[in-house]
Amino acid sequence: MNVVLNGEPTTLADGATVESALVALDLPGAGRGVAVAVDAEVVPRGQWGKTALHEGARVEILRAIQGG
């Protein structure tokens, strides 16, 4: 399955979930300070493993950084 992960075309296994996308970024089970949106909708932390991605999904995975 092809998705757009943080702006980069990315191939994930069929049946991939949000959790799979986190693993692809080397962030399995990422804790506090990480948030995920799929197609401009926030996916709550508790739903990461259950939320299936679809072909062409736009996935944004954000992490805390320093900022004023």
Next chain:
Amino acid sequence: MAATSDTNTDVLTIADKTLSSRLLLGTGGFRSLDALAGALAVSGSELVTVALRRIDPGQHGSIVDVLDRAGVQLLPNTAGCFTARDAVLTAKMAREAFETNWVKLEVIGDERTLLPDAPALLEAAEELVDDGFVVLPYTNDDPILARRLEDVGCAAVMPLGSPIGSGMGLLNTYNLRLIRERAGVPVILDAGVGTASDAALAMELGFDAVLCATAVSRAEEPETMARAIRLGVEAGRLAYRAGRIPRRLYAQASTPDEGFPEY
């Protein structure tokens, strides 16, 4: 106004939170997380901003861990958002990431000045308040806009002293005083502080708190500047509570004329 100079009872209340420090620290611009941790400890700040960006594989250490260890409350921002839609979505991402419904709302109108986009800011503020957020908007030094932000339910208003990172201090103290005078929510000076006297001036005008990032993080000695600005905030607050003398055109002797000898 309290009749005492006891700072222990002079707390700042924003929404449901009570803070004993009136200095909010922005975390942007520090050379390292260690530098941030050092300045944060010295600043005494209890409410500290944090941002969200795409994962950078080269990023080392976790700012959340640093801030959690310091025991401060996080204030996520929507820095870099140029539309109400982006700001609202970023706020929702931050609520999920940091488990707080507080947000420092920024909707920027122009890359060169980083000044707020007033209509978009108001639109985003209203939407976020309706969604249950505690909204602290970074706003222009515009008394009418500040009032409108308060009217839609913002928990505080945060007018700029001058553009973000400019260090130009408080450019329009007249407008800032009008905002302070009319506001029924805490007023926090956000942006423009270059050094301790800027922070002191804001507090002397009656502002409830000061937020600064660059002035500390990009100072040659961030920890020293954190201490200076902390003291500036405290000094300004005390001066405000003490009630300054009016400005006069001519001198007024402090030594009495009575009893002056005739030689």
